[in-house]
Amino acid sequence: SAVISQKPSRDICQRGTSLTIQCQVDSQVTMMFWYRQQPGQSLTLIATANQGSEATYESGFVIDKFPISRPNLTFSTLTVSNMSPEDSSIYLCSVEEGSQNTIYFGEGSWLTVV
């Protein structure tokens, strides 16, 4: 499977600030997704990152809060804007790859907002 790298792996952020998470894949992939996993919870899809077009957001997530970039087929960023303690979560990048369109996850970015 593709190697999916996320940066930062972990961070402590001040309330009201913004943080950009990077996701780098070692091969070209068409579909990239961003998920949030709140403490002790399941994974919730934030958006699908489409190369060359705007991201498609799920209900409850908006572009102003979670702007996403997808400049090419191997890279995407997710920004968490104007953070509050409720944004403390693991943010996971995932990609669809292979002939079977299997979905794999990056290591995650663990954000704590204080």
Next chain:
Amino acid sequence: GENVEQHPSTLSVQEGDSAVIKCTYSDSASNYFPWYKQELGKRPQLIIDIRSNVGEKKDQRIAVTLNKTAKHFSLHITETQPEDSAVYFCAATSAGRRALTFGSGTRLQVQP
């Protein structure tokens, strides 16, 4: 949209016993059903998946069954070992949607 329900939320078994986790889905268009294992502090790891053109798939001690008519699928782990202890998530998606919808997770604890 798709809704995936997962049961039980916690499951404790003795080493060597079998464990079964069940999921139901709502969207009849869903045709891909993966299972992920997440250990504490780590990313979800794909352990097995099944597509709607088959009813059962096995990989060593792990098997998944799918009943399309009833819209449910299950994970079966036989001869459980302490290293099977983790949170397991089921998920579903369709060819049109591509993104996964996850169940709420099952915390499996295997007692030595």
